[in-house]
Amino acid sequence: MMTTEAAALEDIRNALAGHGLHVLGVASARPGEIEPDHGDGNPARTLILVGNAGSSMWPAFSASPEYRAGQPDPLDRWSRRIGDHLAATFGLRALYPFGGPPHHPFQRWALRTAGVHPSPLRLQIHPEFGLWHAYRFALLGALTGIAAPVRPADAAPCLVCVTRPCLEACPVGAFDHGGYDAGACQAHLRDHPAGDCATRGCAARHACPVGAAYRYRRAHARFHMCAFVVANVAVENTIGRAMTQRSNP
Ligand code: B12
Ligand code: SF4
Ligand code: SF4
Known part of the structure; x- marks a missing residue:
């Protein structure tokens, strides 16, 4: 039987699908990495990292009012609309890779999740998506029931390239x-x-050559x-x- 939190993660996945976005990983924030939420002392530490795999979000984004409005930073504004809405719906807090400095350390968080590894290009590489993925936001909450899956030790593509x-x-x-x-x-x-x-x-x-099918x-x-x-x-x-x-x- 699914825990309530696993069910919530499934609901989040379903809500993201309509925007062409994916849960790219689940990580745990360490003390000092996230500023307290206006002093409420909330010990929330679980981060659900959300992003695009290949051009998955392009059809939804390029049809959006943000893209069509011709104003600066349309992708950031689109991400913020979706992230803020999901955060409000699920009682979580949305954190964004843009808007700094200081920047939230998305790549460091991602390394703690399943699947990605450093590459010589400083982009992270995913065994399936290759270099063709990016983070649009993270959802932060006290979700102790959803552990990050363990990364297979032999899956770093650059080590065997x-x-x-x-x-x-x-x-x-x-x-x-x-x-x-x-x-x-x-x-x-x-x-x-x-x-x-x-x-x-x-x-x-x-x-x-990795993730060629996901090239933008x-x-x-x-x-x-x-x-x-x-x-x-x-x-x-x-x-x-x-x-x-x-x-x-
Ligand atoms: C600042 C920044 C840049 C600067 C880099 C300047 C510098 N020397 O740091 C500039 C503007 C040059 C840049 C460019 C690009 N960036 Co950039 N960038 C960032 C940003 C906003 C902050 C990085 C940071 O300072 N973090 C703070 C430190 C403390 O966090 P950290 O995770 O512990 O630090 C890691 C990074 O800093 C990384 N790093 C250090 N130097 C560089 C340089 C580059 C180019 C990259 C990608 C990473 C990187 O190494 C650290 C250890 O893991 C992140 C988003 C984010 N919030 O993380 C995106 C981010 C790293 N960028 C990203 C991308 C995709 C790009 C571009 C490829 C964009 C594009 N065109 O598609 C380009 C590269 C240009 C190209 N040839 O295509 C992605 C990487 C995704 C992935 N698969 O890893 C991120 C995560 C944004 C996202 N929305 O997903 N970027
Ligand atoms: S975009 Fe072109 S010039 Fe810039 S790092 Fe990539 S290959 Fe080099
Ligand atoms: S797999 Fe090879 S070509 Fe691809 S990023 Fe790693 S070192 Fe570069």
């Missing part, structure tokens, strides 16, 4: 020095607005690349380094 084609594919060598040169990447996209990276999505990501469709990829071209990379780089140093000593 000998040729690492992702590291050879970038036209500006953005991954040549062990990190990710976001400035060089952004300059390339600006200089080549009709090039492959800008129109199909990151060539390094495309070079990875063209309109979806282009949407993200256009958003990235206008992102303030210089500021995020500085903040990103500071955050990573502070949080991952």
Whole structure:
């Protein structure tokens, strides 16, 4: 028999399906990772990570009022509408990957859930979805009855990838020095607005054979690349380094 919390998770899955969103994992937040909810002392620690696998959310999002309104950050506004609504419906709290700094450490949380592993591109890789997934929000609650599934120890695709084609594919060598040169990447996209990276999505990501069936469709990829071209990379780089140093000593 399903516990009440497992049933709630199933209800959440069903509610997400209409938006093309999935539960990508269930993790546990550690003390200090989440600011208290205005001092109510709620010890809620369970995080349900929600996102897209491939272009799963593109049909719903591209038909949404947020996408059509022509205002800034339509995907963030769409995510917030859905996340806030679900949180209110299920008595949970919605946390978002955007809106910082400070940023909620979504990638760190995701590593604690089933399925994802670090990749040389700094994106996380999923054995099925490959590099083609992202987080739209997390739902936080005191759900002790839904444990994160255990990750199989042998499922890290990059550990058995000998040729690492992702590291050879970038036209500006953005991954040549062990990190990710976001400035060089952004300059390339600006200089080549009709090039492959800008129109199909990151060539390094495309070079990875894992999750090929989940590669973003063209309109979806282009949407993200256009958003990235206008992102303030210089500021995020500085903040990103500071955050990573502070949080991952
Ligand atoms: C800041 C940021 C960036 C900055 C990175 C600057 C920097 N040097 O940190 C910029 C603007 C460059 C960036 C770019 C992109 N990002 Co980004 N980014 C973030 C954001 C908002 C915060 C990261 C952070 O500072 N966290 C704080 C630290 C303390 O948390 P953490 O989890 O412990 O830290 C990890 C990350 O910081 C990571 N990291 C460090 N440097 C970089 C650089 C890049 C490019 C990435 C992806 C990760 C990464 O390593 C840390 C240890 O695990 C996250 C969302 C989030 N809230 O996590 C998305 C996030 C990491 N980005 C994501 C994505 C997909 C991208 C893009 C690919 C977007 C796109 N175009 O589709 C691009 C890359 C450009 C390209 N070639 O395609 C996804 C990754 C999903 C996944 N599968 O892992 C996230 C989780 C957002 C989401 N909604 O899912 N990003
Ligand atoms: S090409 Fe290989 S090393 Fe690169 S992300 Fe894919 S599996 Fe990992
Ligand atoms: S989008 Fe293109 S330029 Fe930027 S990191 Fe990916 S392959 Fe390199």
